[in-house]
Amino acid sequence: MRMEKPKGWNTTVGKKVIMGLTGLFLVLYLIVHLAGNLTVFIPDGGRTMNLYSHTLHKTGPLLWIIRILLLLGFIYHIITGIQVTLRNRRARSERYAMYASKGGPSKMSPASRWMIITGLLIAVFVPIHVNMFSLGPYYETVINGEPMRDIYRLVVERFKEPEVAFGYAAFMLFLCAHLIHGIWSAFQSLGANNRRLMPFLYSLGTVLSILIAGGFFVLPIYTYFFIPLP
């Protein structure tokens, strides 16, 4: 396989740096997003959640800058991920009849092998998700004399539909698998790893994945069973 001499960010090393940077940026967003969502657990009929959402929307241009950055990061992460996977397939066209791991220090797992599958599943989930909530029906409520969007009502309404609640939760399992390999791997791809950091980063990746995906997993199920419709 002959090709043009790659340079800078187009090299295999450069592309993985892009994967790592965009990946960590998206993880950072997930943490903020989850923190906001957890307000659903506050039993005040959605007051905190709606106020939080309203405050976010009041930032106006800043919110749009973040949205555009997120969209770019998301798309760049997907495109680069697909390019990386295609190259990897080309690099071994004749497969092994038998392929096994020696274990030991290997970090290979179904999570690491199926990054493209879990990644593409998340890529399908996100537009559906945004369309359902951010672009969903606009309910209005008045808090402290100020009219604002009743996003809480929309969330609870949707999660009262079993296919939405359990479908959403199922996708969070794919997210968990993606993050378990993705988080520590991002640091490794950015070169931010050494003998002392390695065990810490690997544990951090696993714990964060379970906390983030776990949070998003519990949310719809808890809402389905325990939160009354407003």
Added chain:
Amino acid sequence: MKYHLRIWRQAGPDKPGRFEDYTVDNIEPDMSFLEMLDILNEQLIKEGKEPIAFDSDCREGICGMCGLVINGMAHGPRRLTTTCELRMRHFPDGATITVEPFRAEAFPIIKDLVVDRSALDRIIAAGGYISVNTGSAPDANAIPIPKHIAEEAMDAAACIGCGACVAACPNASAALFTAAKISHLALLPQGHPERERRVQRMVAQMDLEGFGNCSNHGECEAACPKGISILNIARMRREFLRAQVRGPVV
């Protein structure tokens, strides 16, 4: 001991290959895997058949010439072991063993189990050296190097270039090989003057050869007969980022 072997046979680079079954008997437990293949080849020659082509040289685990994928694992099932050091006692009597060549687009098959690994040599030629005027050897401790740095450089320099990392990687990536070669020079003061140029050229050559991306699976480290750590790959990426910021783009 007796073994049933399923071995990849391929007459030439562009010829179709297939598995063929063989049986060898009277194998001593202390024989190496390659000695077992030698016996099989003698048997084949006596029968007037074409012997199986495979690579080997030093047969003591230091030259990097041997390399087979045995039961799906580069250099066989034992960790920190080259194919030539693998003993037949590690396989139960009567076992069926599958033997394949290292598979990667960048390692074209020459014949049977022999692959062309000169892609690795071209990566070295692209920058895996330091430019010095030759002359008499410098004094041993003329440049002070802390012990732990010297050890780490030596660990990376232990790479024998066998290509097991490529064979074991699900993506056929040569990241561990290239990283080991970049690391042992980047760690030492003698390697510093050319570090930016080195990483850029070696990474570019690695990509040009058609190796895959490193997805941080870590299979390379598990298969490496010298136990070279994937932390060297992290160092290669630091060197790369450093070169992107400061160095010449070549």
